[in-house]
Amino acid sequence: MIEQKPLSLHIPEPAVRPGDKPDFHHLSIPQAGAVRRPPIDVPAHEIHDLAYSIIRVLDRQGEAVGPWAPGLDAEALKAGLRAMLKTRAYDARMMMAQRQGKTSFYMPCTGEEAVACGFQTALEKGDMNFPTYRQQGLLIAQDWSLVDMMCQVFSNAQDRLLGRQLPVLYSVRDAGFFSISGNLATQYVQAVGWAMASAISGDTRVAAAWVGEGSTAESDFHAALVFASVYRPPVILNVVNNQWAISSFQGVAGGENAPFAARAHGYGIPSLRVDGNDYLAVHAATAWAVERARRNLGATLIEWVTYRAGAHSSSDEPSRYRPKEESDAWPLGDPIERLKNHLIAGGDWSEARQTQLRAEIEEEVLAAAREAERHGTLHDGPKPSAATMFEGVYKEMPRHLREQRQAMGI
Amino acid sequence: MPRRTMVEAIRDALDVMMGRDSRVVVFGEDVGYFGGVFRATEGLQRKYGTSRCFDAPISEGGIIGVAVGMGAYGLRPVAEIQFADYMYPGYDQIVSEAARLRYRSAGEFTAPMVVRMPCGGGIFGGQTHSQSPEALFTHVCGLKTVIPSNPYDAKGLLIAAIEDDDPVIFLEPKRVYNGPFNGHHDQPVVPWARHPLGETPDGHYTVPLGEAAVRREGNAVTVLAYGTMVHVAEAAAAETGIDAEIIDLRTLVPLDVEAIERSVRKTGRCVILHEATRTSGFGAELSAQVQERCFYHLEAPILRVTGWDTPYPHAQEWDYFPGPERVGRALRTVLEA
Numbered sequence: 003m004i005e006q007k008p009l010s011l012h013i014p015e016p017a018v019r020p021g022d023k024p025d026f027h028h029l030s031i032p033q034a035g036a037v038r039r040p041p042i043d044v045p046a047h048e049i050h051d052l053a054y055s056i057i058r059v060l061d062r063q064g065e066a067v068g069p070w071a072p073g074l075d076a077e078a079l080k081a082g083l084r085a086m087l088k089t090r091a092y093d094a095r096m097m098m099a100q101r102q103g104k105t106s107f108y109m110p111c112t113g114e115e116a117v118a119c120g121f122q123t124a125l126e127k128g129d130m131n132f133p134t135y136r137q138q139g140l141l142i143a144q145d146w147s148l149v150d151m152m153c154q155v156f157s158n159a160q161d162r163l164l165g166r167q168l169p170v171l172y173s174v175r176d177a178g179f180f181s182i183s184g185n186l187a188t189q190y191v192q193a194v195g196w197a198m199a200s201a202i203s204g205d206t207r208v209a210a211a212w213v214g215e216g217s218t219a220e221s222d223f224h225a226a227l228v229f230a231s232v233y234r235p236p237v238i239l240n241v242v243n244n245q246w247a248i249s250s251f252q253g254v255a256g257g258e259n260a261p262f263a264a265r266a267h268g269y270g271i272p273s274l275r276v277d278g279n280d281y282l283a284v285h286a287a288t289a290w291a292v293e294r295a296r297r298n299l300g301a302t303l304i305e306w307v308t309y310r311a312g313a314h315s316s317s318d319e320p321s322r323y324r325p326k327e328e329s330d331a332w333p334l335g336d337p338i339e340r341l342k343n344h345l346i347a348g349g350d351w352s353e354a355r356q357t358q359l360r361a362e363i364e365e366e367v368l369a370a371a372r373e374a375e376r377h378g379t380l381h382d383g384p385k386p387s388a389a390t391m392f393e394g395v396y397k398e399m400p401r402h403l404r405e406q407r408q409a410m411g412i
Numbered sequence: 413m414p415r416r417t418m419v420e421a422i423r424d425a426l427d428v429m430m431g432r433d434s435r436v437v438v439f440g441e442d443v444g445y446f447g448g449v450f451r452a453t454e455g456l457q458r459k460y461g462t463s464r465c466f467d468a469p470i471s472e473g474g475i476i477g478v479a480v481g482m483g484a485y486g487l488r489p490v491a492e493i494q495f496a497d498y499m500y501p502g503y504d505q506i507v508s509e510a511a512r513l514r515y516r517s518a519g520e521f522t523a524p525m526v527v528r529m530p531c532g533g534g535i536f537g538g539q540t541h542s543q544s545p546e547a548l549f550t551h552v553c554g555l556k557t558v559i560p561s562n563p564y565d566a567k568g569l570l571i572a573a574i575e576d577d578d579p580v581i582f583l584e585p586k587r588v589y590n591g592p593f594n595g596h597h598d599q600p601v602v603p604w605a606r607h608p609l610g611e612t613p614d615g616h617y618t619v620p621l622g623e624a625a626v627r628r629e630g631n632a633v634t635v636l637a638y639g640t641m642v643h644v645a646e647a648a649a650a651e652t653g654i655d656a657e658i659i660d661l662r663t664l665v666p667l668d669v670e671a672i673e674r675s676v677r678k679t680g681r682c683v684i685l686h687e688a689t690r691t692s693g694f695g696a697e698l699s700a701q702v703q704e705r706c707f708y709h710l711e712a713p714i715l716r717v718t719g720w721d722t723p724y725p726h727a728q729e730w731d732y733f734p735g736p737e738r739v740g741r742a743l744r745t746v747l748e749a
Contacts, residue, residue: 130484130485132481162518162520163516163517163518164518166515166516166518167516171516173516173517173518173520173521174520175517175520175521180484180521181513181516181517181520181521183508183509183512183516184508185504185508185509188477188504188505188508188509190477191473191474191477191478191481191505192477192478192480192481192484192509193481194477194478194481195477195478195479195480195481195482195484195485195489196481196482196484196485197481198478198481198482199437199481199482199485199486199487200485201463202437202463202464202482202487203485203486203487209481221473221501222473222474222477222504222505225469225471225473225474225477226474226477228469228471228474229468229469229471229474229478232469394514394515394518394519395514395515395553395554396514396554396556396578396666397514397522397577397578400622400665400666401666401669402666402667402669
């Protein structure tokens with residue numbers, strides 16, 4: 003009889019913990035320009051290799067190289083740089099506002115600005131994003147009003163959501179930005195439904211679904227991929243792999259054995275894996291997927307490889323579960339620095355102009371914050387009335403809610 | 413007027429609304445080509461095409477999730493969950509999403525959708541083909557919960573639900589799909605063709621959500637019931653000779669409290685019926701409402717006749733199902749108080 007060793011359970015652990023030297027040797031990073039660009043009608047099974055590589059455009063010298071170089075002009079790139087800088091400055095200001103007690107909560111997207119800002123530039127008016135709480139760049143890239151966003155964060159008298167939602171759970175229909183829910187991954191399958199509706203209606207609009215790598219473990223992720231596979235609706239299925247789900251590294255979501263992009267293979271959905279800190283690669287991959295969707299070729303899954311440089315939220319302290327220096331060691335660098343270097347390499351930009359632009363944006367964000375604060379902050383100044391609390395549960399207020407409102411004397 | 417079974421009435425409601433409004437789409441497991449395991453969508457795919465009526469993967473979370481997205485787009489999805497017992501994987505989408513979308517987006521996005529689901533016991537369905545989960549919906553703010561007891565109401569309420577701009581949970585007691593059932597399982601099934609409420613007008617009509625119906629006028633005791641239990645109540649009143657006023661609630665949220673109040677103030681007594689389990693069932697809410705609104709008119713404690721606090725058993729179906737005998741006993745008890 004063969005002696006059997008006792009079984010043991012595999013519990014994934016990150017390579018390093020606080021106090022250790024950052025280590026990203028597990029991440030295999032190809033040269034910029036090394037990954038082919040297939041035709042948009044490519045069958046899913048012919049690009050399986052792309053899920054195990056990383057599409058990159060910007061090389062170490064800041065040159066745009068290879069088949070994915072999108073040929074965006076300098077003005078478009080400067081607009082992207084501006085959007086990313088503004089997103090970062092907005093996050094910094096709102097984190098500070100939270101520390102000052104002006105709101106209860108905030109979530110920055112530091113280090114991930116290129117993903118949302120670059121993505122939005124490939125969409126058209128009428129398309130609909132189904133974002134998570136970390137895609138504020140989708141709004142800022144459209145120059146959506148910072149004051150409007152801040153009023154939501156402050157839950158003040160001008161908050162269009164009437165103080166009903168936690169900070170950062172925006173809803174901006176006019177900007178193609180679906181109402182954010184606290185329940186993770188629920189919007190992923192809703193985006194597929196929205197895209198199905200567009201197809202049923204003979205429309206030309208497309209939807210974009212968003213999820214973090216941690217939430218791919220939710221059952222709605224699977225449901226979304228099944229429905230996207232079955233009905234082939236015009237949807238882009240984004241997975242933002244920032245390596246961390248609060249304190250859990252991506253291995254806890256199943257990322258140790260296969261990239262998240264490879265999840266699409268079992269569903270027969272074409273997928274790409276893309277350098278999420280490369281603004282040009284983000285734009286190019288998005289444009290590829292959007293064109294596929296708009297030509298009725300169905301869904302595309304894109305894994306954006308990036309790093310959550312900031313805390314998960316204002317309630318989180320990353321130094322308790324990962325090295326402090328890890329974000330500096332992230333091999334794909336900083337998206338803003340990389341785009342800036344590209345513009346400088348092309349002779350369209352300079353360090354001096356970058357400094358000037360940053361100062362302008364700081365001023366713009368500060369002015370917006372001052373204006374938003376005039377409408378009140380969470381504990382100070384005007385806020386939505388308690389009577390509005392009972393409105394909008396239903397289209398018409400039913401009797402029991404009228405009675406409850408009256409019981410409050412309002 | 414044509415006579416229809418409840419299944420036929422539901423199918424007719426879907427047909428009427430698909431014909432009137434191109435935004436209405438019908439989907440779920442087996443609802444397309446096959447026409448549904450209960451035949452409720454038979455012929456709709458042939459008539460309206462595959463993009464208006466189609467089969468869905470076996471994924472309740474997916475079915476309800478895509479319905480929310482379709483509603484946000486501007487369609488009017490009518491999703492089917494094959495049995496109410498299987499709605500749980502879609503519960504997050506119902507509670508956290510469909511029910512709250514209007515509120516959390518301050519009206520920017522809405523979920524004008526209907527989720528149909530066959531419910532209730534009395535068919536030897538065992539634990540997972542018999543449940544009555546209405547209390548899990550009535551507790552959720554933002555949802556409307558509807559449960560018809562007959563073909564006329566089923567058609568009118570379903571049309572009203574599809575036209576409603578809020579998400580509606582539409583529970584269909586499958587025991588009364590083909591004929592009224594009063595709990596006498598040992599007697600032959602009566603078809604809807606011989607029941608006045610089997611008469612359903614052709615074309616469009618509605619039964620407004622939020623309005624109860626008095627099924628039997630009486631002065632001795634008010635019986636609050638819905639779904640299959642309405643027929644059980646009628647049998648119990650006839651067999652005991654008790655002059656009960658039987659109210660078919662039809663919509664649980666929003667609740668027609670005026671109709672309840674009017675009746676209990678007249679009779680001074682109240683018995684509440686449902687198939688669902690007792691503890692924290694919808695009967696508890698009804699009992700509390702009656703107590704709060706009619707305390708000084710009550711002559712006896714409010715009684716509830718419900719399913720037991722157990723999973724729905726198979727072999728013990730008729731010991732579990734609250735039949736006319738148990739209801740009759742409760743009627744006598746409140747009259748003797």
